[in-house]
Each structure stands twice: as C-alpha cells, then as structure tokens.
Amino acid sequence: MDKFHIEQSPSLSGRVRISGAxxxxxxxxxxxxxxxxxxxxxxxxxxxxxxxxxxxxxxxxxxxxxxxxxxxxxxxxxxxxxxxxxxxxxxxxxxxxxxxxxxxxxxxxxxxxxxxxxxxxxxxxxxxxxxxxxxxxxxxxxxxxxxxxxxxxxxxxxxxxxxxxxxxxxxxxxxxxxxxxxxxxxxxxxxxxxxxxxxxxxxxxxxxxxxxxxxxxxxxxxxxxxxxIIPDRIEAGTYIIAGALAGEDVFVENVLDEHLKPLLAKLREMGVELEQDISGVRVARPKKLRSVDVKTFPYPGFPTDLQAQMMVLLTQAESSSVVTETVWEDRFSHVDELNKMGASIQLDDNSALINPSSLKGAEVTAPDLRAGAALMLAGLIADGETMIDEVDHIRRGYENIIEKISGLGGRIKQVRDRKNQVTTA
The missing domain is CATH 3.65.10.10 (Enolpyruvate transferase domain)
Known part of the structure; x- marks a missing residue:
C-alpha cells in the first residue's frame, strides 16, 4: 500500500493553483x-x-x-x-x-x-x-x-x-x-x-x-x-495554513476569499501576514504566532473541514489555544496521531486544549481526509521524517497534492512498503 514520506522542509515559497471544489x-x-x-x-x-x-x-x-x-x-x-x-x-x-x-x-x-x-x-x-x-x-x-x-x-x-x-x-x-x-x-x-x-x-x-x-x-x-465549478475553499484554506506554518512567500491563486473569511480573520489574529487581491492570497509565516481559540460552525462560521489543519498551526503558537468542534461528534481522530509526533493536545468532550510543542517525525495513519491533510502539514515542519499511511483518504479531496506541495519546496514523495521504494505519484 502506498504511503507519503515527508521530510522537514525549508521555507515554502512559490505559487499554487486551487482546483475546482x-x-x-x-x-x-x-x-x-x-x-x-x-x-x-x-x-x-x-x-x-x-x-x-x-x-x-x-x-x-x-x-x-x-x-x-x-x-x-x-x-x-x-x-x-x-x-x-x-x-x-x-x-x-x-x-x-x-x-x-x-x-x-x-x-x-x-x-x-x-x-x-x-x-x-x-x-x-x-x-x-x-x-x-x-x-x-x-x-x-x-x-x-x-x-x-x-x-x-x-x-x-x-x-x-x-x-x-x-x-x-x-x-x-x-x-x-x-x-x-x-x-x-x-x-x-x-x-x-x-x-x-x-x-x-x-x-x-x-x-x-x-x-x-x-x-x-x-x-x-x-x-x-x-x-x-467554483474553487475549492477547503483546499485553498489548507495551502494558506501551510503558508502560515512554513511559508516565506506563498501565493495561493484561484481563491474566492469571501468564502474564507473566518479562517483569514483567525490567521490575522495570530499575526500571519496576508495580502489579498482579485487573483488570490499571499501568505507568509510571522516570527511569532499568537494563540487563538477556534470554534467550528456551519457556514459562514469557521469550517469543520479546516479544524484539523488549524490545530497543527496552533501547536506552533506562543501559548495554549482551545479548539471546539460543534459540527461532527467524531472529528478529533487526528489528535492521537499528532500526539505521536510530539504534539501536546488534551481532549475534553468536544474541545481540545492545544499546548505549544515541537513536532517530530513519526509513522502515523490518516484516519480521514482532513486529518490526513493535517498530518501532511505537520510533517512539513516536524524534525526528521514522517510516514503517513492510508493516504487514499487524502487523495479523495486534494488534486495532485504531491506535485503542488513539491512545487512550493515541500519535501514529499509517494512510497511503497517500508523499504521506501519510490512509486509514481
């Protein structure tokens, strides 16, 4: 079965085009x-x-x-x-x-x-x-x-x-x-x-x-x-969060930023540098990330489909944050996997307390689509190497994801079995 192999990557930069939703x-x-x-x-x-x-x-x-x-x-x-x-x-x-x-x-x-x-x-x-x-x-x-x-x-x-x-x-x-x-x-x-x-x-x-x-x-x-078809706001949000995590100068194009107001507002609260224009959003990681609390709601609230990715970003904040999930009752399956990578996240019913932490590479499993995307983001900033299993979940929602992340400078490849034999992405 194919897996994704990710190494800690240098600062991401370049342009990435968002696919149809x-x-x-x-x-x-x-x-x-x-x-x-x-x-x-x-x-x-x-x-x-x-x-x-x-x-x-x-x-x-x-x-x-x-x-x-x-x-x-x-x-x-x-x-x-x-x-x-x-x-x-x-x-x-x-x-x-x-x-x-x-x-x-x-x-x-x-x-x-x-x-x-x-x-x-x-x-x-x-x-x-x-x-x-x-x-x-x-x-x-x-x-x-x-x-x-x-x-x-x-x-x-x-x-x-x-x-x-x-x-x-x-x-x-x-x-x-x-x-x-x-x-x-x-x-x-x-x-x-x-x-x-x-x-x-x-x-x-x-x-x-x-x-x-x-x-x-x-x-x-x-x-x-x-x-x-309109651009995919969740794919766009995922790459914008990637830029906030590790971006030097990432431009996410083909974005309707009015569809992402709750995310962009939270990122600005955290100190993330954002520039919006008619063709997309430019994003770069700040020197310091401030903590924020996030609560998911149906649209136009903060998207549940960006909750897991946002949680990875919050592990890099200066102090603790709380994420509350109100849309799905089983949307924290990524927490155990992130904790394997050194995250410090405690669950209490439908809320998660995220403490600042340094992430380390590990062997993890993508339990669902958005959780898998979050693990990929974590792998980009984690010290060492990360291997993600069950990557078919990720492919369900992200077109050409290896090519897009690689195009930004991310060190990611598709591998087969534990010998890390490279396959065609």
Missing part, C-alpha cells in the same frame, strides 16, 4: 442528469470521489466524457434508476442520485452512503424532505429506495439542522417538482450557491440561496448548459 462538483455532476440535453462542466477536479460518481452515472446509462478538467454528461441515454451498490457504498455523495432520479424518473435506489469516518451520517433529513414532496421511502438491507406514483409536489420543509447534503438533495428533487417548495433552516455553503446557479441557468426557479430560506419553483423541462 469537490463538494460543488459532486452534486453538480448528479444535477447534470436533470436536463434533456448534455451539460459541459469545467474545473472538474481529478479526484477518486469525482471519478466514482462519474462511473455511477455511466452505469446508469448516461454518456460521460472526462478529459483533463472538463466533463461532458449526456443524460438522454439514461436507462436505470439505481446506483451501482459497490460504487455507491464508497461515496457519500452517491445519495444525490436519490434526489435527481426521483425528480427525473419518479424512482431511485442507492446503497447507504460511505465516506470519511467522522461521525454518524444519517440521511433522515433527506428522506424527510422527499416525503414532504410526496415520495414514499423504503430502507432494507443497507439500500434506500424512494418513489412516487403521481409525481412530486412542492411543499414546505423545515430542517432540524442546516444539513448541506439534505439541502442539496431537496433542491435537486424540488427543481422538477410541480409547484413551489420552501426549505427553511437551509444550509448556506458556497457549494450550495454554485449548485443553485447551475440549476437556475438550466431553467429552475430558485430564490434565497445563500440565506437560510430557499424557495424553489419546479419546472417540467431543463436544458443542458456549460458551467464552471
């Missing part, structure tokens, strides 16, 4: 099944999750052409309402097939979703939304089936929690339902706004996106369009 690309790929003509999607990241969803769509009969960073999807040949069980079980975003095919064909089926192990991922809010639109639901032996005999009808839906996945799935289903749908306490993430823009250009009527109340006017027909 995975969490926007996935629902938009699913939504491309809704119109009656092909869609061309640009800035599609080359990630396993994206490729798996494309395979699911192909297995359902759609024609998919994927070349470099663009993807063309023709849904006119769809002949199946069921997602491939094996592929679906590996991919949380496979549940978007439910909303899309329910809207398009009146029936859908998929396995319960997979993905990172960061806490329970119930889809009860998704199903609650489908039922409010007139669908029937059945869950048997790990499979979810939804259907409607008389078509979907708009309704009023209140989400008990502003779930990103549920908001997206209800939007997908409601876009071709008869009448108007209102989603209250909706999620507000930029990826939802990107999806709404895509659906609107295809013909759906959507208002209020980016607020906690979204109104959708369903349509009978939609037309395929060309659309460019």
């Amino acid at each position: 995975k969490n926007a690309a996935l629902p938009i790929i699913a939504a491309a099944l809704l119109p009656d003509s092909p869609c061309r999607l640009k800035e599609i990241p080359a990630l396993n999750d994206v490729k798996n969803l494309a395979r699911i769509v192909e297995c359902m009969g759609a024609e998919v052409e994927y070349e470099e960073s663009s993807m063309t999807i023709d849904p006119r040949t769809l002949d199946c309402f069921e997602a491939d069980p094996e592929l679906a079980s590996q991919l949380r975003a496979s549940y978007y097939i439910l909303g899309v095919m329910l809207a398009r064909e009146g029936r859908a089926c998929t396995s319960l979703p997979g993905g990172c192990r960061i806490g329970s991922r119930p889809i009860d809010l998704h199903l609650k939304g489908f039922k409010a639109l007139g669908a029937e639901v059945s869950i048997e032996e790990g499979c979810v089936e939804v259907w409607t005999e008389n078509g979907l009808t708009g309704g009023d839906i209140y989400l008990d929690y502003p779930s990103v996945g549920a908001t997206i799935n209800i939007m997908l289903a409601a876009s071709r339902a008869e009448g108007k749908t209102t989603i209250e306490n909706a999620a507000r993430e930029p990826e939802i706004v990107d999806l709404a823009n895509f659906l609107t250009v295809m013909g759906a009527g959507i208002k209020g996106v980016g607020t906690d109340v979204i109104r959708i006017e369903g349509v009978d027909e939609m037309q395929g369009v060309e659309h460019e």
Whole structure:
C-alpha cells in the first residue's frame, strides 16, 4: 500500500493553483442528469470521489466524457434508476442520485452512503424532505429506495439542522417538482450557491440561496448548459495554513476569499501576514504566532473541514489555544496521531486544549481526509521524517497534492512498503 514520506522542509515559497471544489462538483455532476440535453462542466477536479460518481452515472446509462478538467454528461441515454451498490457504498455523495432520479424518473435506489469516518451520517433529513414532496421511502438491507406514483409536489420543509447534503438533495428533487417548495433552516455553503446557479441557468426557479430560506419553483423541462465549478475553499484554506506554518512567500491563486473569511480573520489574529487581491492570497509565516481559540460552525462560521489543519498551526503558537468542534461528534481522530509526533493536545468532550510543542517525525495513519491533510502539514515542519499511511483518504479531496506541495519546496514523495521504494505519484 502506498504511503507519503515527508521530510522537514525549508521555507515554502512559490505559487499554487486551487482546483475546482469537490463538494460543488459532486452534486453538480448528479444535477447534470436533470436536463434533456448534455451539460459541459469545467474545473472538474481529478479526484477518486469525482471519478466514482462519474462511473455511477455511466452505469446508469448516461454518456460521460472526462478529459483533463472538463466533463461532458449526456443524460438522454439514461436507462436505470439505481446506483451501482459497490460504487455507491464508497461515496457519500452517491445519495444525490436519490434526489435527481426521483425528480427525473419518479424512482431511485442507492446503497447507504460511505465516506470519511467522522461521525454518524444519517440521511433522515433527506428522506424527510422527499416525503414532504410526496415520495414514499423504503430502507432494507443497507439500500434506500424512494418513489412516487403521481409525481412530486412542492411543499414546505423545515430542517432540524442546516444539513448541506439534505439541502442539496431537496433542491435537486424540488427543481422538477410541480409547484413551489420552501426549505427553511437551509444550509448556506458556497457549494450550495454554485449548485443553485447551475440549476437556475438550466431553467429552475430558485430564490434565497445563500440565506437560510430557499424557495424553489419546479419546472417540467431543463436544458443542458456549460458551467464552471467554483474553487475549492477547503483546499485553498489548507495551502494558506501551510503558508502560515512554513511559508516565506506563498501565493495561493484561484481563491474566492469571501468564502474564507473566518479562517483569514483567525490567521490575522495570530499575526500571519496576508495580502489579498482579485487573483488570490499571499501568505507568509510571522516570527511569532499568537494563540487563538477556534470554534467550528456551519457556514459562514469557521469550517469543520479546516479544524484539523488549524490545530497543527496552533501547536506552533506562543501559548495554549482551545479548539471546539460543534459540527461532527467524531472529528478529533487526528489528535492521537499528532500526539505521536510530539504534539501536546488534551481532549475534553468536544474541545481540545492545544499546548505549544515541537513536532517530530513519526509513522502515523490518516484516519480521514482532513486529518490526513493535517498530518501532511505537520510533517512539513516536524524534525526528521514522517510516514503517513492510508493516504487514499487524502487523495479523495486534494488534486495532485504531491506535485503542488513539491512545487512550493515541500519535501514529499509517494512510497511503497517500508523499504521506501519510490512509486509514481
């Protein structure tokens, strides 16, 4: 099994370009099944999750052409309402097939979703939304089936929690339902706004996106369009934190800095040098890092997907900091691994006390995507060598990560087995 081998690196410098957002690309790929003509999607990241969803769509009969960073999807040949069980079980975003095919064909089926192990991922809010639109639901032996005999009808839906996945799935289903749908306490993430823009250009009527109340006017027909995926704010945040950790002069380009306000504000509190312009963010490590407390919240709060990376930066602060996680109940799996590297982090329920520490290289395991990214950042500043196992987690969310970090001067390579035989990245 491949691993990442990282050595303590000199100051990072140079430019790194951010890829299209995975969490926007996935629902938009699913939504491309809704119109009656092909869609061309640009800035599609080359990630396993994206490729798996494309395979699911192909297995359902759609024609998919994927070349470099663009993807063309023709849904006119769809002949199946069921997602491939094996592929679906590996991919949380496979549940978007439910909303899309329910809207398009009146029936859908998929396995319960997979993905990172960061806490329970119930889809009860998704199903609650489908039922409010007139669908029937059945869950048997790990499979979810939804259907409607008389078509979907708009309704009023209140989400008990502003779930990103549920908001997206209800939007997908409601876009071709008869009448108007209102989603209250909706999620507000930029990826939802990107999806709404895509659906609107295809013909759906959507208002209020980016607020906690979204109104959708369903349509009978939609037309395929060309659309460019927004930049990945979590990838951007990860490289900005890397610059704050070890940067001499790092420029992170293709960034929408309005999507990263909570992170940029915290970094400025810490004394990190930041320069923002229309094309990106320039970042450099200060001589001293001040401690700050961080509390994650749904957007527009501090992103839970940057919590682990931020924790690595806080180990280098002058004094102790506290990180509180409010979004996921099992989002501290990186703490044991960081402590193996010499970090001094104590957990208390949903909070972590981070004390200043000098990190040392060690053999560690990436328990999930963002935890793996945090371990990579730690390896760049740790004394000695770090070996990270289970790196497929990291590849799920970061396109060409070895090439990008190496391009900034980071000493990282992909290796196989304990003999450190170098493989092709």
